[in-house]
Amino acid sequence: MITLENVGVRYGTGPEILRDVSFRLAKGEMAFLTGPSGAGKTTLLRLLYLALRPTRGLIRLFGEDVTAVSRARLPELRRRIGVVFQDFRLLDHLTTFENVALPLHVAGVRADEYRDNILELLEWVGLGDHVNAYPRVLSGGERQRAAIARAIVSKPHLLLADEPTGNVDPQLARRLLRLFVELNRLGTTVIIATHDASLIAATPGARVMTLHQGRLSITPAGEAA
Amino acid sequence: MITLENVGVRYGTGPEILRDVSFRLAKGEMAFLTGPSGAGKTTLLRLLYLALRPTRGLIRLFGEDVTAVSRARLPELRRRIGVVFQDFRLLDHLTTFENVALPLHVAGVRADEYRDNILELLEWVGLGDHVNAYPRVLSGGERQRAAIARAIVSKPHLLLADEPTGNVDPQLARRLLRLFVELNRLGTTVIIATHDASLIAATPGARVMTLHQGRLSITPAGEAA
Amino acid sequence: MTAQTKKPGGWGAPVPKGLSGRNILPRTHAPLRTFMVAMAVMTYLAAVAIGGMFMTWRAIQIWKSGVVAEATVQILPLSEPEQNSGKAQKLPATDMNTRVQQAVRFLEKRPEVKSLRVLTDRENRALLQPWLGDVSIMQDVPLPRLIAIRLNPERKIDIAALDRALRAAVPGARLDAHGRWVRALSHMASTVFWLGLGILAAIIIAAVVLVVHAARAALESNRETIEVLHLVGARDSFIARQVQRLFLRAGFLAGMLGVAAAWLTFALLALLAPAEGIREGAWQLLFGAPEKIAYHYGAWLIIVLTATTISLLSARTAAMRILAEMFAEP
Amino acid sequence: MTAQTKKPGGWGAPVPKGLSGRNILPRTHAPLRTFMVAMAVMTYLAAVAIGGMFMTWRAIQIWKSGVVAEATVQILPLSEPEQNSGKAQKLPATDMNTRVQQAVRFLEKRPEVKSLRVLTDRENRALLQPWLGDVSIMQDVPLPRLIAIRLNPERKIDIAALDRALRAAVPGARLDAHGRWVRALSHMASTVFWLGLGILAAIIIAAVVLVVHAARAALESNRETIEVLHLVGARDSFIARQVQRLFLRAGFLAGMLGVAAAWLTFALLALLAPAEGIREGAWQLLFGAPEKIAYHYGAWLIIVLTATTISLLSARTAAMRILAEMFAEP
């Protein structure tokens, strides 16, 4: 499903942020990405959600060579990827409901087909009271949950979550994790970048990838630190 | 130093977010503010950094009645308060160094007086390599550390930190906590809103205030959960 | 502080309607508003300038048909060259009358001439009075006969050619079309007209520069939105459609607003301008004969359409440029 | 995606300089750029319109001094009213000559008259020829005597009053200042002038609306920055100073740019315009006599100053309004 071979990334003329990163993730696997702040977790995820081209190396996604993919095919690939951005990236002029509906709307799904679905999802992440609220009046944790709901609403084949529980309390974090695990059980490949060791500890079936000084080391599934 | 009596806050016509919040914090105390996401932590901090007026109740800060303070006196009060915002609020067009220098600059301090100071502080929070970088190219954790540096650079009398370690790894979080503790030891009153129980556990001398359904309960110093 | 806006819903809120039929780009946005104001202002100026041009044009037309169309034909008394010494010799009246008849017949056939009238002897003398004083003192002096003609204002007239033809056809006849004055006035009118056209051109160029820039800036401030749309899987065509819808509406509304404001300006001029000519011109501009105001309203319609097109195209180009930057070659 | 701009420094970077002497508000910002473009465009239009007005004004002046300044005084042969029946009675030539002398003396004393010349009998007859045909045939007919005068173009002249005074001073004298034509031309010129003034007014009002709006929008997009400055303890006066500095610079630069573009436009007209009158007018506008172009350059300077002032004031007001919203009464 995901193959990286000797991938290197450098912003402008700076040092290499990622060096010789290689790994392979099969369909339906779940992985945590961890490492100190500034190690390059977000950078690695940006490679995977096609916002950044690697300086060198090969990336294959859904069996396609990402560096060779044409612009016209990007939307199709994107619709199979859900992303929780570290800085949420909600649209300020849309309500929580509308933000979450966005991936379905741009894919051409009709409102009556997704309405109940979304309301249920929002209820689950604890935003049932904030369906019609705009992001600016949400608390930090509420925004994060809206971002999570948007990422998973279309049941993507690949879910990339960047620090998805940094702004919520531990109980809620575990509840959200359960959402990811559930999705993973239904076949979605999941990568979660996080600093939260308790999250990793709570998911024994997941692989743990650790970035350090631009290099990736991988702990096989079940051997969480 | 800080006195709240029966403070209530309601946004617009919504429900009361804070209800009958009363507490008292002496100069030099350190406190954690915790509670589930959406409980009102940020709202309470906004009251304290004078961005929000309470719907009812009394707030005294530095011995002054906050609701009666004139606009002209606000800058003077603000200069005694350092704030780490949950969403950082760095200025995108200024470098890390300039962002951190901002509170000193607006207070009229000359550049040669603060330069070494700031460089040292940035080194300590791990941004020594990003002195001249703009916020947009910083990682989430790096932005958070820049925001922390800006809040403490002027050695404020009161430090309000909203989820200051949500985007950094546990080691770094502990390093940053040490910064707050150090500042507290020098006389600064510190309030840290956080979800991170390990942070609270690592600071036995601090009070823990817990918000739940708009009400505040206080654990005395040394009895951290 | 940050917007403490009322939470629109939340507790016991109505069921959300979804995004269908709704524009995903924000409609109320300072840069978009600036774009709309800029567009409205520039269409206003263009509409005012074009209206002013039409007014000047019509004024010149009216003035031309009023003044230029008047001309005088003189039939001079003929003197026998061989008899130029000694006393003046009276020419037979029939000769003069014949020539006047000749001239009338000649002129009546010319398409340039709309109407003509042979002045009576009395009118003749009245006309000459400023030059000759009380002409009763020279009752017996042979005077030239005058024919007042009105030229056809709709036709472009070659006065010199007409004069030549007349002189050839009728001896002693000549055409006086107040040439010098007409030339001075024509010159001035055309100078003013070209100056006006220049200012109009300046306005239009400036408008395009400003409006294209403002559209880009407005879209630039939507970059984040466009990026997010792209990231959640929107096709370029979908995003372009959203942008076009937004700017079609904005450009059209602003254009209409600008033209409406210009219309109001002229309506005010028609009612309140201090100079009668301007009042009348403005009135004609707005409420004149249908076949004439068709041009004015047509020009304004073209302004609105141009405004809409410019905003649409510049926004679309800007959107496509922003989209092209995404996941581009490094 | 998000800006993958080069990191300016970082590894082995130079020592940072701090914020002193540096504007804390961002200088390069789409809405600020839109404001500057709007300001430049509107000052350009205002400068072009004002330049056009000056050109029209001067053209009218020159035209007036050329055409209006010419006039003719006629001394008519006097007929004794009591002898109006019967044959014309010749008046003694001395009488006519005396009256011509009287008229000359009268006219010479009038400040409106710049120069005068009594036409010779030959010139006189040549002038009358178009009206009377070959005047050799009426050698003995008493003709009016003509005095050609040039009026002083610098003075505002009341033709009617001069005529009245002349008639009172010299019997049988009258002033012909081509009144009808002059009135038509004057009327047209003033119509055009007022129309131009109207367009200028429209431009200026539109400019103020647009520019004030754009300044507000530009500042609105700096709301976050202003809030942060306020939150880190900046006084309102400090923030206002930053805003003023930014918009002083922006307004002045944009104003200079607009006026410079207008200058260039007129320079191009002076070199390339198809009509000679416009070339000459544009040349005079830019490089004419110092005491005249002082007004033109003065007007443009005023435009720049006004632009600067408007941007300064509107930005300051907007900043103060934003600041007033912070920690306001709920």
Ligand SMILES: Nc1ncnc2c1ncn2[C@@H]1O[C@H](COP(=O)(O)OP(=O)(O)OP(=O)(O)O)[C@@H](O)[C@H]1O
């Ligand atoms: N657009 C960019 N241009 C230049 N440098 C960048 C850019 N984005 C990130 N960097 C740098 O690359 C490094 C890795 O950033 P990245 O965001 O991937 O870290 P991260 O592992 O996500 O950190 P965190 O846990 O703090 O979010 C950082 O040092 C950052 O300063």
Ligand SMILES: Nc1ncnc2c1ncn2[C@@H]1O[C@H](COP(=O)(O)OP(=O)(O)OP(=O)(O)O)[C@@H](O)[C@H]1O
């Ligand atoms: N400006 C606002 N207008 C209306 N409601 C608001 C506004 N800001 C916050 N709220 C609501 O007030 C409640 C408390 O928000 P607050 O930001 O104080 O929570 P918090 O404790 O900081 O949560 P978190 O841990 O998620 O940051 C939330 O339900 C939020 O939706």
Ligand SMILES: [Mg+2]
């Ligand atoms: Mg990151």
Ligand SMILES: [Mg+2]
């Ligand atoms: Mg919060």
